[in-house]
Amino acid sequence: MCNTVLVSDSIDHTLRGSWTQSGAGSARLSAHAVRWLRQRTGIGAETTPAVPSSLVDVPESALPSAARADLVELLGQEHVLTEPAQRLGRAGGMSYSDLIRRRGGHDVAVPDGVAVPADPEQVQLVLELCVRHDLAVVAFGGGTSVVGGVGALRGDKVAVLVLDLARLSRLISVDPVAHVAVLQAGTRAPEAEELLAAHGFTLGHFPQSFERATIGGFAATRSAGQASSGYGRFESMVEGVRLATPAGEWRLGTAPASAAGPDLRQLAIGSEGTLGVITEVAVRVRPVPVETRYEAVVLDGWQAGAEAVRALAQSRALADVTRLSDEDESEVQFELSGAAKSRALRTLLRTRRIAEPCLLVLGWHAATRQELDERRERTFRALRRFRSVGLGRRVGESWRDNRFSGPRQRDTLLDLGACVETLETATYWSGISELRSSVRAALLRNLEVDGRRPVVMCHISHAYETGASLYFTVMGLRDGQDPLGQWDRAKRAATEAIADSEHATGRGTITHHHAVGTDHRPWLREEIGGLGVEVLAAVKRTVDPTGVLNPGKLIP
Amino acid sequence: MCNTVLVSDSIDHTLRGSWTQSGAGSARLSAHAVRWLRQRTGIGAETTPAVPSSLVDVPESALPSAARADLVELLGQEHVLTEPAQRLGRAGGMSYSDLIRRRGGHDVAVPDGVAVPADPEQVQLVLELCVRHDLAVVAFGGGTSVVGGVGALRGDKVAVLVLDLARLSRLISVDPVAHVAVLQAGTRAPEAEELLAAHGFTLGHFPQSFERATIGGFAATRSAGQASSGYGRFESMVEGVRLATPAGEWRLGTAPASAAGPDLRQLAIGSEGTLGVITEVAVRVRPVPVETRYEAVVLDGWQAGAEAVRALAQSRALADVTRLSDEDESEVQFELSGAAKSRALRTLLRTRRIAEPCLLVLGWHAATRQELDERRERTFRALRRFRSVGLGRRVGESWRDNRFSGPRQRDTLLDLGACVETLETATYWSGISELRSSVRAALLRNLEVDGRRPVVMCHISHAYETGASLYFTVMGLRDGQDPLGQWDRAKRAATEAIADSEHATGRGTITHHHAVGTDHRPWLREEIGGLGVEVLAAVKRTVDPTGVLNPGKLIP
Known part of the structure; x- marks a missing residue:
């Protein structure tokens, strides 16, 4: 019925192994994975452990005592935090640069205090207090920003307060x-x-x-x-x-x-x-879906893969999770999971003439088995005209089981001396492959250290009728002398490639789902126009006349 | 397989007849329709033809000659219109009040001139010219606003220019x-x-x-x-x-x-x-869809009908067109189409215990027959648990064929002395029936003339997972002494009912797809908050510092 070959259960089982997602998986890497990464990128020749946070030099709090007293009166002593460890714990987000700074124990923007209000009313009162005392205020949720969105920047204010929303959890x-x-x-x-x-x-x-x-x-x-x-x-x-x-x-x-x-x-x-x-x-x-199903398919090469995802999106046949890895990301996934060693898989790929395997993970959520079957059938019908190999459910399920572990694994890689970071964009289908190439090239060119090039992986994880996101993950040797400069140059070059990617319809956006923060701020004007920036500034003046809210982020 | 009874071809054929959509159909009404409307609402006892537009008193153009000269230089003589008929032709939109004013030949806000630029660059230059000469400028497309959105209001400017976009049609x-x-x-x-x-x-x-x-x-x-x-x-x-x-x-x-x-x-x-x-x-x-199919179903009563549409929306089984008429709208449709006389239909409804017929029109567009069949099957599967009678394709197709003729038929009704107008809102499913009742009541109460009540119809034509639109059409006897006051009171009462409709989740919006214009402007503050209005005003000051753009609309 469909061009996709479903592998036998035994192969399916073989493949499960220690299968992990793109450079992700559990926090630990297998010995094989470490060997492979070292051979491919040079990572792991030496280890570079983090400075313990107890040794990080946290500056004195600049929070004026009157402000502190007012905060304590409003929230209670235990909800106004000024201890160094408490402040350091809300210092910035989770970008590679954030991690490198914290691991190195220097140049960390530490807030002068942390307020932990109980409810929306208290949040409102804290903001009014910040205006009165001229404090910058950084709203803080999970602290997972990877674009500098929660950095404790003071702007022109006397101190910077983190407003931790942890108690607003109802x-x-x-x-x-x-x-x-x-x-x-x-x-x-x-x-x-x-x-x-x-x-x-x-x-x-x-x-x-x-x-x-x-x-x-x-x-x-x-x-x-x-x-x-x-x-x-x-x-x-x-x-x-x-x-x-x-x-x-x-x-x-x-x-x-x-x-x-x-x-x-x-x-x-x-x-x-x-x-x-x-x-x-x-x-x-x-x-809550009653039925879910995850499975994986291999397509032949990025071009065919992207065409397949486009076909799914434009015929309303997308699975709820639709995730296409390019050749390099697929290679890493096959290697880190051990699947690359599977003779059965190699034979299957050769038989089906898949020269450049690109992994497509598909996941459906449905209210009934019938609905799931129909939607799955619809997806595979749209995939019929593409040469593919089905890898069955275990690979898909393994992806699902490991899908949140990327951030944890990153610490392991950082210990191994890696420069590991992600960036993302989106554009229209007509420009997607060109944009992927130019961003890849910019990253490869700018991350090289000692003649070693990183592995640059890319996937589509968000598909629309008119286009899709492109999500890049780099893993390479860290420049020990200038780790921040190494990434900064690469990020800049990649973002320039995105901003310059004008094609038939639109171009790349500077961010598809990571937001602007500090890191994309220099390019926002190009994206929304000078008038767009003026409009945002006018809105900000209306709701935040003295500019206490998250200075230095988003609005150029 | 499904609870819906599909009527036999012969009944299907009988029903086609002169079937028309809710108070719409062709411009002409059948003799039966006129009789029925007269009996039901009192409409048609006398005819009230419009004043010919040649007799409407059009004020002199206040366009300063220097502004006119600049416009002529920019656009060419033939694209700057100042003749009374030309200006009258772009005076306001298509609301009942607009039509009544124009039919009566008085109180029509006529623009002082009409500029017809050729391209975006000329539009930009016309705006700059308007700033220079302090002219209000009303962008004008099809002139179909039913909320006063294109009324030629001068605000505090020296004159008002309509910017007709007719030449930007590429x-x-x-x-x-x-x-x-x-x-x-x-x-x-x-x-x-x-x-x-x-x-x-x-x-x-x-x-x-x-x-x-x-x-x-x-x-x-x-x-x-x-x-x-x-x-x-x-x-x-x-x-x-x-x-x-x-x-x-x-x-x-x-x-x-x-x-x-x-x-x-x-x-x-x-x-x-x-x-x-x-x-x-x-x-x-x-x-372009290769396959389309329209058909109609009758459900028993508004409550069941709304539940059915909710079931479709929340199980992602909506047809591309999904349109549920309430009992009154269905009655009008059955009467005006002649279907009410069909003995076969009456028997069918009785057999299926449909006491209060509510018409549901469904339309699917698909790339293949298989896709269409699957989607249609999915829709009917979700409808299974509702008692229904299928009316087949002819009724659905007739609805499709007549779906744009409402505006034309309105002129006929106006000639017959009718007050005929629509208004719409949307809310969450949990408040939809209550909102329909309160708006209905407000309209019925406020439109009564000489003891005659109008017919107030309602349909859902836009369904979402979380709620739906409610579209009301009134047809009743016009208050010949004060037609504008009659509608104004009713509209005000209905809008108050919407604004006051707070329920578990949200309330009604003052407009789901007609926009704000002048007519909903008094209620916008309640909808978006005082801060929302300030934000809009701040944005406007940024892009339109002297306030030439469409004064008196949208922003309170």
Whole structure:
């Protein structure tokens, strides 16, 4: 019925092994994986452990005592944190540069204090207090920003306060008829799923940061989860937003759709803490799927793979999870999982004339077995005209089981002396392969150290009718002398390649789901125009007249 | 296999007859229809023809001669219109109040001149000219606004110029790989479909205003078409927008999705000519469907009908067109089409214990017969648990064939002395029936004349997972003494009912797809908050510092 060959159970079983996702998997790497990485990239010749955080030199808190006293009066002693370890624990996010700085114990922007309000009302009062005392304020959820979005920058203020939303972790309401739930912004994704599951619902938002990231952070950064092909980007799940701003509280969203002027929710979503602090989000939820199925397919080469995903997207046949790895990412996945050693797999690929294996992971969530079967059938029908090999369920399930472990594995790689980081973009189908090539080239060129080139991997994990995201992961030898400069040059070159990628329809966006933060800020003007920047600045002046909210982020 | 009884071909044929859509159909009404309406509402006792437009008293143009000269120099003599008939032809939109004023020949806000630029560059120059000469400027596409959106209001300016986009009617580009087309803003929907069809594509946007409305108007008003369940609201089709503003040109949209800060496209979309004049729109297009099928089903009562549509929406089983009429709208449809006289139909309804027939029109568009069959099967599977009678294809097809004729039929009704108008809202499923009741009650109460009550019809034509739109049509006896006051009171009462409709999740929006214009402006503050209004005003000051763009609309 379909061009895809399903492998036999025994091969399926063989492949499971220690299969891990792209450069991810469990925190530990197998001996084979380490050997292979060393041979391929030079990583692992020496180990570079992190400086223990107890040895990091944390500057004195500049929080004025009057401000501290007011905070204590408002929140209670135990919810105003000024100890060095407490402040260091909210110093920045999870980008490679953040990690390198913290591992090295220097140049870490440490906040002068941490406020932990209990509810939206207290958040509002903290903001008003910050205005009164002229404190910069950085909203902090899971701290998983990889673009400098939660760096404790002081701007022109007297001190910088982190507003930790950890206590805003309640499920406020569930409307089982409308399928809408209201969650507080500090609720972490696993807790949100647990709270919703008790009512039979799921949000279906599974980014790689899932284990730590929060509902408010998803909204503030326009997050996209790994199942976005089925559940949509986070902004498409948002029905309403409650925001604390220095100019007062702001509630947005009344109905599922509206023509009552511009959609101002879309100003709050993606505002990255610069236009207000999101305190509650009303989200569309779905019944927990009764049936799920993950499987993997191999296609022949990036070009065919991208065409296949385009065919799925344009014939409305996408699986809820649709994730295509390019040749290099697939190679890493086969090597790190041990699957590359499988003779059965090699034979199968040769038989099917798959010269350049590209892995396609597919996952469906459905209410009934019939629905799942129909949707799966629809996906495979659209794949018929592409030469492929089916790898069965175990590889797909193994990907699912390991899909959040990337961040943990990164620490292992950093210990091995790696430069390991990701960046992402999106563009229209007509320019996707060219953009992938130019970004790859920029990364390869700029990360070379001692004649060793990194491995540059790429995948499509978010597909739309008109285009898709491109997600790059680099793993290479760290420049021990100048690790930050090494990545900075590569990131700059890659972002220039994205910004210069004008083609028939549009070009690459500087970020598809990581947000702007500090790292993409220099390129925002090019993306939204000078007038766009002026508009954002005007909005900011309206809601944050003295500029206390997250200075130095987003708005150039 | 399914609970729906498909009627025999002969009944199907009987029903076709002169079947028309809710109070719509061809411009002429059958003798039976007129009799029935007279008996039901009192309409038609006397005829009230319109004052010929040649007799309307058009005020002198206040356009300063220097401004006129500059316009002529810029656009050429033939593209600067100042004759009374030319100006009257662009005086306001198509609301009942607009029509009553024009039919009565008084209180019509007539522009002082009409500029017809050739391209986006000329639009930009016209705006700069308007700033220089302090002219208000009203962007004008199809002139189909039903909320006062294109009324020629002068504000505090010396004169008001209509900027007619009729010459911006080109298809700029089609990207057959990305499925993206760029259309100029003045392109009318039928022309857009024709231009796209030459490349094998369709936009799939079919609002009732289809025959006259323009691409730019769709974007400026957050339009939703009758097939929105399949193709999405217009804003979900927009990839990019090119805007002329007094502060310069603004291009928005680079990629299919982005996390580069707030989505500023969503400020341009729905800006109703107050933040700029949209000159080009990049839209997602789809291949022209190879197979289409329309059919109709009768469900028992509004409650069951709404539950059925909710079931479809929440199990992703919606047909591309999904349109549920309430009991009154269904009655009118059965009566005006002559179907009410069908003994076969009456028997069928009785047999199936359908006490309060509610008509559900379903339409599917698909690339293949198999896809169509599968989607249709999926829809009917979700409908299984609702008692229903299938009316077959002819009724559905007849609805499709007549779906744009409502506006034409309205003139006939106005001649018959009717007060005939529509209004719409949307809310979450948990509040939908209560909202329908309260709006119905407000309309019934406030439109009564001489003891005669109107017929108030309602349908759901846009369904979402979390809720749906409610579209009301009233047909009743016009208050000959005070026709504008009669409607104004009813509209006000209905809108108050919407604004006060707080329930478990959200409330009604003041408009789901008609936009704000002048008519909903008093309620916008309640919808987006005081801060929302301040934000819009700040954005407007940035892009339109002297306030020439469409004064008196949208922003309170």
